[in-house]
Amino acid sequence: MKLTRTTVLAGAFLLGATMAPSAADLPPKEALGKKLFFDTGLSVNGTQSCAACHAPEAGFTGPDAAANAGGAVYEGALPNHFGNRKPPTSAYAGDSPILHQDASGNWVGGMFWDGRATGKVLGDPLAEQAQGPYLNPLEQAIANAQVLCAKVKKADYAGLFEDVWGSGSLDCARDVNGVYEKIGRSVAAYERSQEVNPFTSKFDQFWDNAKAAGKDVARIRCGSGGMGGGGGMGGAMGCPGSGMDPNRWTQFRNLGLNDNELQGLAVFNDPNRANCSACHSLEAGSNGYPLFTDFGYDNIGTPKNPANPFYSMPPAWNPDGQNWVDYGLGGYLKNAGYPLEVYGPQMGTHKVPTLRNVDQRPTPDFVKAYGHNGFFKSLEDIVFFYHWRAMMDGGMCNGDGMGGGGMGGNCEAMSTMFPPPEVEQNRATLGMFPRPQVDNIVLFLKTLSDGYFTR
Template identity: 35%
Template structure:
């Protein structure tokens, strides 16, 4: 098995054609209904997917080589294991999509394909015609989120991971670990039909020995059924009559579940490492007295903490706090619907008989409210507290406040990123302008010539709309630009120029 990864990398780097098979490529139609993919994907789409897959394969190969040639201490072992797990495409149903496919380092661990950021926003799953309903959320600094809890005095939920907070952390007391457990069995992401398939695939991986070193030599003492390969190559979800299609004894199911938990905890350990959450931005250098803001950046920071009210939700840290630029609550900003989401076109069953979005074009993303109603998510996470169900109407339309760290991290200055849960915005100026003018500029239809400049479409969901921190900030155009300039100082891996170092 040790040659599996290296040979895959060499093949990927040698070919200019797509790595995935024809059956895995985005198609203009599904087996049972129209798709929005036709005409939306540029000619370079397949090559961009291949480029990302090859780059991720190389990262995993380099990391595997490090394991083989470097003496690692305990902390380095678990973090390195987490990295290998994140970058291993073989943990998906078609063995073509790693967790990191939607979360790459050069974009701040969010979407790396500009063509998708500009169009579908969400990314194709291991079944390439399946797309999720939201933009990939960055997992930089995700391990700093507390276990989800309700603050009755403030009337707010705090903590958890995912846009809708559903990775609550209640079971493992670690939201980022539970977040990592979502994509492998999500039908529109990595698509495994059973969590046991992940344990089986890890048992076949070239880093199995490292996993056993970290989590125990008996981790994979599991009697796998003869048809496990076939089952784990069948896209989820599983049949309603067979929720766990990998049939294991009670003892083996318990071992498999422990592997799944260990997978999540290892990924969280890697995300907590300085490689993913380093605190090395220009902002950090300024706070440490090692650099200075430009006048425009300084004005932006003053506005951030004052007139623009950004700091009320995107906290830059108080006494004893890390400057995480989020308060881990949720808010409905009134973001317009994004008609580019492929998810609206996934109402009809696909070639595997699965319909991701039975509501079709009528779908409205209720955010945290949907999770609180205790509806089972695609990833399997459930509301852990039945007392929260009655609070759901107060959280419809709300989404978790994301960290602003690395909000501008991109491989090139002209690379297009997408912002907010549905990726409606394509640059930071649009975001700031929306915060400033949402309630001042007139309403207009999508694709109006003035959209995002002199008018805004109606909110996707106006329930529980935040009217306190945004809507009419009375910022000038120059002040909007200053805020954008400050936000760019939150990008990690900043190199301090000697000539501007603080004296």
């Protein structure tokens, strides 16, 4: 299915819980960006808009359940033209900085899974990313910026473009590069808008309630002791609610999340458990709420997705065929001319995605794909993978882990539950947490869908 329009469905967990506002309800630059974002005319054959891969009803990611259930890579405007990665969400991305190495040498920022929209040209990675798909031959496939400019000049919103950017700003002959830049900046303005980033999830209501009560959600964790407080397994690996820690999860009751969701959040955030927040940060972003990403890059050991249609693309696009390996940021840095000592430690790493709207879907049975290549087909799958990978790396099958093995003699079956990583090098160390908490983390992640309440 290719979207020629995007229908925003009403429902308790969909965008704003009502129909999305029209462009007329937005400030002019955001309204212009929305017109550009949903315009199927801005493709080589008038069949594909940005929303074809970034639809509101799916959390601004891929809206085709059949595609998600398979290769998870979307066909471009031209038939049988496929890119190499799953569409990431285009929401909650505006805080991503220019790609750079921080004081610890970690790469941070940029856009796309591999960071190639660095932000160094326009000073804004989101605007650079917005420019990319229009001219990508495997996406909207417009020949060049001159053709794109001409299409915008003929659109019914050309007057709005000049209202926003000034009289003569659509002069394709005089300043085509300037027009191309303004298109990217306009789309980025819409992608930063309150419509795309409403912060209206169940978690956001909980965050507000906790803040009003003087509690810091970014410090929530498990307690100490045994199985008290509904902590499940108890001990070092469970999530007990007892003890003296003022930030134990039981201290956050009656603020909007139930006990299972609170335990999931506590395990997610606890540095001695899953520690997901080490990358999917709970620190507040520019809007005062967590974005659930540190904008960094990691390799969690995701297997290849054998259904990825990019493997079958002609040599002009994929000269390696079935042997193609997605090296992520490391591959981009290598191709950009960085030396081995720079790109080597990044081979196989991909950008940490926001978890906001990670479960947003138009219907309960809609299939979403997860990971840069869409290998995982449900939240349960990918969270269980984190649990499994940590158990394997933690020696659970050689007697070094919890309970002298802890797999009940089924280690061989467990060790082959997932295929090997596509890229073994630079694999991140994942936090260990018990199987019962997989379900609680999933329940917590489901609280991140916008539309739970109206601001």
